Amino acid sequence: MPPLPLVVCGPSGVGKGTIIELVMKAHASLFGFSVSHTTRQPRPGEEDGVHYHFRPLEEVQKAVDSGEFLEHANVHGNIYGTSKASVAKVTDSGRCCILDIDVQGARQVRAALGNDAVFVFVKPPSMEELEARLRGRGTETEEQVKKRLGNAAGEIAAVEETLNGSPLFDHVVVNTNLDAASKSVETIALGAARGEPAAIPVVA
Numbered sequence: 382m383p384p385l386p387l388v389v390c391g392p393s394g395v396g397k398g399t400i401i402e403l404v405m406k407a408h409a410s411l412f413g414f415s416v417s418h419t420t421r422q423p424r425p426g427e428e429d430g431v432h433y434h435f436r437p438l439e440e441v442q443k444a445v446d447s448g449e450f451l452e453h454a455n456v457h458g459n460i461y462g463t464s465k466a467s468v469a470k471v472t473d474s475g476r477c478c479i480l481d482i483d484v485q486g487a488r489q490v491r492a493a494l495g496n497d498a499v500f501v502f503v504k505p506p507s508m509e510e511l512e513a514r515l516r517g518r519g520t521e522t523e524e525q526v527k528k529r530l531g532n533a534a535g536e537i538a539a540v541e542e543t544l545n546g547s548p549l550f551d552h553v554v555v556n557t558n559l560d561a562a563s564k565s566v567e568t569i570a571l572g573a574a575r576g577e578p579a580a581i582p583v584v585a
């Protein structure tokens with residue numbers, strides 16, 4: 382069975398990127414990352430074409446209007462989106478495509494792909510810990526931290542959502558301990574790489 386895309390979702394600072402990096406490092410030949418487009422400015426150390434395609438709003442909007450995107454959303458005040466080409470670049474090479482996207486994007490991908498993708502939500506152990514991680518990362522201004530934390534509760538509530546009678550997320554992983562959470566996501570990701578639709582929820 383061909384690999385199914387894996388959608389990884391969760392509030393800003395919960396550890397999605399860290400977990401994805403660990404899973405991809407452990408299985409470099411099986412997975413590829415969907416490089417999103419964003420209108421936000423690069424952080425120090427972020428590379429265009431690697432972490433994101435950093436583009437001006439007009440360019441992203443034009444591409445969205447031309448139907449080039451699988452999903453897109455305004456997240457914390459910037460536009461982020463997954464181009465169909467970014468996903469195809471990975472899936473055409475026979476690898477499992479990993480998407481790190483927000484809840485709005487996850488809804489759109491679920492609506493487009495149904496059970497032909499696997500959806501995992503990464504939850505923080507508490508709001509206090511989420512705040513500590515986001516602040517500890519030190520990449521956002523105070524205003525941005527507040528905005529991201531303000532959006533977190535609404536995003537976390539999405540773990541209860543259904544779409545067309547089915548749960549929006551197949552799996553919920555609580556990222557308390559990084560090793561344990563990464564192992565749980567790895568198990569889910571290996572199932573997606575084997576082309577297995579979600580069946581048994583894995584909770585860490």
Ligand SMILES: Nc1ncnc2c1ncn2[C@@H]1O[C@H](COP(=O)(O)OP(=O)(O)OP(=O)(O)O)[C@@H](O)[C@H]1O
Binds near residue numbers: 518
């Ligand atoms: N289990 C954990 N315990 C403690 N710190 C963690 C844990 N998991 C991740 N972190 C740390 O939390 C911070 C945020 O992690 P990361 O950047 O991966 O979050 P993210 O969900 O990808 O955020 P964003 O959505 O903003 O990109 C990082 O400094 C990371 O090292």
Ligand SMILES: Nc1nc2c(ncn2[C@@H]2O[C@H](COP(=O)(O)O)[C@@H](O)[C@H]2O)c(=O)[nH]1
Binds near residue numbers: 391392417453
């Ligand atoms: N809907 C989409 N959300 C995306 C995409 N790429 C990233 N994201 C989400 O944005 C926030 C913030 O990311 P950051 O890099 O600025 O910290 C985070 O929740 C990502 O998951 C995308 O293509 N579409």
